[in-house]
Amino acid sequence: MSDVVISVENLGKRYLVxxxxxxxxxxxxxxxxxxxxxSSIARKTQDMLRGRPLVQGDAxxxxxxxxxxxxxxxxxxRLGIIGRNxxxxxxxxxxxxxxxxPTKGRVRITGRVASLLEVGxxxxxxxxxxxxxxxxxAMLGMSRAEIRRKFDEIVAFADVERFLDTPVKRYSSGMYxxxxxxxxxxxxxxxxxxxxxxxxxxAQFQKKCMGRMREVAHxxxxxxxxxxxxxxxxxxxxxxxxxxxxxxxxxxxxxxAVSEYLRxxxxxxxxxxxxxxxxxxxxxxRFLSFELRxxxxxxxxxxxxxxxxxxxxxxxxxxxxxxxxVNFNVEIGIDxxxxxxxxxxxNISTSQVLQTNRNNRGVIEIEIQNLPLCKxxxxxxxxxxxxxxxxxxxxxxxxxxxxxxxxxxxxxxxPEGQGTFYMKHSFSSGSAV
Numbered sequence: 248m249s250d251v252v253i254s255v256e257n258l259g260k261r262y263l264v265x266x267x268x269x270x271x272x273x274x275x276x277x278x279x280x281x282x283x284x285x286s287s288i289a290r291k292t293q294d295m296l297r298g299r300p301l302v303q304g305d306a307x308x309x310x311x312x313x314x315x316x317x318x319x320x321x322x323x324x325r326l327g328i329i330g331r332n333x334x335x336x337x338x339x340x341x342x343x344x345x346x347x348x349p350t351k352g353r354v355r356i357t358g359r360v361a362s363l364l365e366v367g368x369x370x371x372x373x374x375x376x377x378x379x380x381x382x383x384x385a386m387l388g389m390s391r392a393e394i395r396r397k398f399d400e401i402v403a404f405a406d407v408e409r410f411l412d413t414p415v416k417r418y419s420s421g422m423y424x425x426x427x428x429x430x431x432x433x434x435x436x437x438x439x440x441x442x443x444x445x446x447x448x449x450a451q452f453q454k455k456c457m458g459r460m461r462e463v464a465h466x467x468x469x470x471x472x473x474x475x476x477x478x479x480x481x482x483x484x485x486x487x488x489x490x491x492x493x494x495x496x497x498x499x500x501x502x503x504a505v506s507e508y509l510r511x512x513x514x515x516x517x518x519x520x521x522x523x524x525x526x527x528x529x530x531x532x533r534f535l536s537f538e539l540r541x542x543x544x545x546x547x548x549x550x551x552x553x554x555x556x557x558x559x560x561x562x563x564x565x566x567x568x569x570x571x572x573v574n575f576n577v578e579i580g581i582d583x584x585x586x587x588x589x590x591x592x593x594n595i596s597t598s599q600v601l602q603t604n605r606n607n608r609g610v611i612e613i614e615i616q617n618l619p620l621c622k623x624x625x626x627x628x629x630x631x632x633x634x635x636x637x638x639x640x641x642x643x644x645x646x647x648x649x650x651x652x653x654x655x656x657x658x659x660x661x662p663e664g665q666g667t668f669y670m671k672h673s674f675s676s677g678s679a680v
Contacts, residue, residue, distance in 0.1 A: 251357070252438055252469045253320035253343065258352035260313040260338050260493075312338040313493045316352070320438075325460070325470045327484030327501055329477070329508050332525055332643070334490040336473045340364055340440055343471065358437025359387050363427055372416035376407055376426055379415055383430045397433045404459070405429035425452060432459050439463055440471045457483055475643050476586035477505050509584055509624055520629070523641055532575055532603070532631040532638035535562040539647055542614060551618055551647060553669060554654030559592075559613040561629070563639075565603040572602035573633060577611055580628040583667050589625075619669045621661070622651040 313335045320326050328336050341347040342354060344362035361383075370379045380401055384394035402408050405425040407418075415423060431439060439460065460470050460483060474480050480487060480501060487504035489497040497507040521535045539548040542556035551557040559579065567573045581590040592613055594601050603609055626646045631638045651660050654669040661669070 250322045251319050252322055253318075253357075253471075254353075254355040255319070255343075256317050256353045258313055258316040258339070258342065258354060259311060259350050260335075260342060260347065261350040262310045262312060311493050313342075313349075316490075316493070316495055318488055318495065318498055320469045320471065322437075322469060323464050323467045324486060325464045325472065325484045327480040327487035327504070328471060328473045328490065329475075329480055329487060329504065330490035330496075333492075335493040336490055337364070337442060338493075339490070340442055340471065340473060344440055356438065360438045360440060361387055361431040361434065361436035362440040363424075363431045364440070364442045370415050370423070370427060373414055375413060376405075376411045376415055376418070379426070380430055384434050387434050387436055389434055394434065397435075401426075401429045401433045404433065404455070421452075428456055428459075432456075432463055436468065438469045438471070442473045443475060453479075474586075477508070478585035478587050481505060481585065505585075520641060520644060523644070526639055526641045528631070528637045528639040529633075530638065531565065531567050531633045531636075532577075533564045533566070534629050534631070534639050534641060534644070535564055535608075537561050537627070537629070537645055540612070542616075549648075550650050551620075552650045553619070553621060553652035553660075554617055554656070555652055556614065556616050557618050559615070561611040561613075563603075563609055563611065563631075565607040565609060567603060567606075567633065572604055575601050575603055575631060575633045575638065577601060578630040579613065580630070582626040582628070584624045584626070586626065589667050617654070618649065618652075619654070620649045621665075621667055621669060622649055622663060623667075624648050 316335075316339065318326075328339065330336050338347065340362070341364065342349050343356070344360060344364065346362075346364075371382060374382060380398060381391065381394055384391075384397075402411060405422075405428075407422055407426050410418065410422065415426070418426070428441070431441075441456075441460070457479070460472070464470050470483075472480065472483055484501045486499065487497075487501040488495055489504045489508045491511065496511065497504050519536050521533075526534075538560045539551055540546065540558040540560045541548055542558050545558065545560075548557070561577070565573075567575075576593065576595055578591065578593040578595070580588055581592070583589050601611065624646055625648075627644055629639070629641045629644045631640070653660065655671075
């Protein structure tokens with residue numbers, strides 16, 4: 248008997264996107280208005296009778312979120328799925344979770360599937376935590392006796408005992424995720440699918456989740472795990488698929504897949520942020536671009552060098568609508584190539600005040616003397632607040648590359664792979680007393 252629990256063959260998912268190619272003008276009279284509406288209704292009726300989806304606009308573009316994706320997952324395997332935003336990761340998981348129908352190809356799944364794709368998936372907001380545990384178990388095909396046997400273990404793992412009889416709509420996002428993961432991982436599905444949702448939890452809970460997923464795999468069940476954290480993927484997954492523009496670019500050993508992902512420039516070293524859609528905030532401050540600049544000349548750089556001064560230059564747009572200058576804060580989180588946070592830059596930490604005027608396009612420059620980063624690729628996240636409210640927040644906003652440099656000004660460099668930071672230090676020797 249085959250131990251393959253998921254088989255995906257030539258999978259594809261197509262979406263139709265409508266565009267208005269002509270300028271929309273006000274109708275000249277009532278007759279023209281009626282004519283337009285009748286034409287639109289006639290076209291949509293024709294599409295419906297032919298079994299085509301209804302799409303707004305006078306031109307239709309095909310967009311393939313996935314195309315010719317094939318792979319297999321065996322019992323006990325922990326498969327990572329990586330790729331930048333829009334690569335098709337979430338679409339793939341929705342198809343495997345039977346939320347979305349594929350356009351072409353075939354998926355064969357053996358066993359029960361438990362999915363944790365986003366906060367709130369599979370829970371009824373009006374029901375209590377207790378009721379949702381039984382509801383989720385029933386959806387997985389578990390008997391009431393089976394759920395009852397695992398109940399105390401689930402509650403202990405999620406640490407929500409005090410709120411067990413509270414409607415989950417009143418839970419925080421962290422509580423929601425803790426309970427959802429505990430249910431999905433403890434009710435013994437043959438296949439566990441987990442998206443980036445675990446990022447909502449704190450570091451201790453994420454570590455606990457990783458341990459639980461290893462236990463699940465050790466019991467012979469399969470795991471599919473999507474994350475932007477390369478450290479998490481490498482820590483958990485034995486095999487990894489790297490998706491790019493809906494196609495499999497690499498499938499194999501996780502370490503090799505991560506290397507390929509980074510080598511292909513998963514993040515742009517000179518990042519244009521103006522068109523990013525996956526941002527959070529009220530828009531009073533909006534990041535437009537990030538660049539490396541030389542110090543003090545301000546000449547644009549393709550990469551920085553260890554030990555040399557560098558300027559992080561951020562262009563932003565302000566929509567504060569205030570006549571007088573408004574204070575705002577900016578933070579940059581710097582991550583290593585595996586997604587581990589290694590440093591945090593903030594004008595709050597340095598007690599420096601940033602101000603912006605109404606509808607202003609401005610620049611922020613962060614000067615770093617003697618850049619202490621070792622050779623390698625580094626990612627960054629941008630975050631800003633105005634009046635205590637989040638104005639703009641772009642996770643995985645981009646990356647920059649650091650070349651090897653003479654940090655100690657001795658003409659010597661440290662061996663590669665010996666860390667992330669340089670530290671100024673000196674040695675002395677003498678006789679032990």
